[in-house]
Amino acid sequence: MEDRFKSEAHVPVRYRPYADPHDWQKLTEDSTNQLQTTMGQTMTTPCDAEIGQTEEELTNCIHDLFLNNEYIEWRKALRSFSAGEWHLLTASLENRNTPTTAFLEFGEGIHSKLVFSHIEAPDHIESQMLMLQFTVSGSMWHCVVWHCPEAN
Structure with missing residues (x-):
């Protein structure tokens, strides 16, 4: 396993097993408005405003x-x-x-x-x-x- 995955600080909030479920701001900051590339296509996730x-x-x-x-x-x-x-x-x-x-x-x-x-x-x-x-x-x-x- 690479060093960057050994520390919980590098794991997005939505994947942390004991992340505070009420901390919606952290969740949206880590998982929203990010571009994801899948098979050469760029897709966006819903933004905070949506x-x-x-x-x-x-x-x-x-x-x-x-x-x-x-x-x-x-x-x-x-x-x-x-x-x-x-x-x-x-x-x-x-x-x-x-x-x-x-x-x-x-x-x-x-x-x-x-x-x-x-x-x-x-x-x-x-x-x-x-x-x-x-x-x-x-x-x-x-x-x-x-x-x-x-x-x-």
Whole structure:
């Protein structure tokens, strides 16, 4: 093995077994915006702006679930989903006859892994609030929303 591979400092963050998964900046600096040459062709990886834009658009779509009237039936039915378990978002929207187009536009790689879970807030008796967590399985993206279904 060459000397340059003996030190962990020379291994990109995404290949380090105990790299801090929350350090997205290091990950993107090491793996994004680099040119890769494959069989004589030069390809680029997604840049930070594209990744950030997708995450921002996904977060905006999640917020729309709680702002737009077209999702009101889904919001009213939140307590019908098992608390503390993960549910596929697009399937839950389809079951309530609410639009899924905004999420399907992210492509199968995202919408097929976009899940949510909910638990009652610590002060649930007084507030009736639920904490909903959304994530894309296998990614670091997540979104947390506090919502009171009774106050639709």
